[in-house]
Amino acid sequence: MKPTKVTNSIRALRFAHGEMKQADLAKAVGVTRQTLIAIEQGKYSPSLEVAFKIARVFHVSLEEVFQYPEEEDA
């Protein structure tokens, strides 16, 4: 399984929001702590619904949480 190209800023956002714990963010978006860790480490790309929920917790846009690099033409 190739790693996802999607990167995220969840860790930085958590720290910027009063060092929010992974367990608290997981509870707020309705996933397990293990899933939140996998998302944060780029091992799992969440559904759009969960992605929006994460962005909403931090009051930021989706692209401030998740980034996807531009495709380079061969």
Place this chain on the structure above:
Amino acid sequence: MAFEEKQAWALAVIAVVGYAVYLLIVLNGADGRPLTEAPYVGAMLWTIGGGIVAGIVAGIWFGIAARNDGLQSDERDREISRFGDHVGQSFVVIGGVSAMVLAMVEAPYFWIANVLYLSFVLSAVLGSLTRIAAYRRGLQ
């Protein structure tokens, strides 16, 4: 470790141990005779039944152990479970086709039953290992 990952480990171990016990019983039961004459039905039914019961008990045990952890499964667990089932199912198909071929050539019932049992075991083991790998390495 996620609740569902523990379940996957438990199912893999139960399948392997159950099949190993079955093989030991049948091989001992053959006692020098051809394998097809060895009594196998009782051992097969008991190890399959034991495996089902052990799987249920493991699920209850892990559930009790994780009762204070809040949510125990989510969309990632469901995706990984589906992926594991999809991979494991290939062995059920291979087993079914093999059993069909054996029936067509009028092979002894012993081999037909055993190829089906082996396919169930391989399906459970491969499906569980796929789930474990997805938990460990990620699922994209």
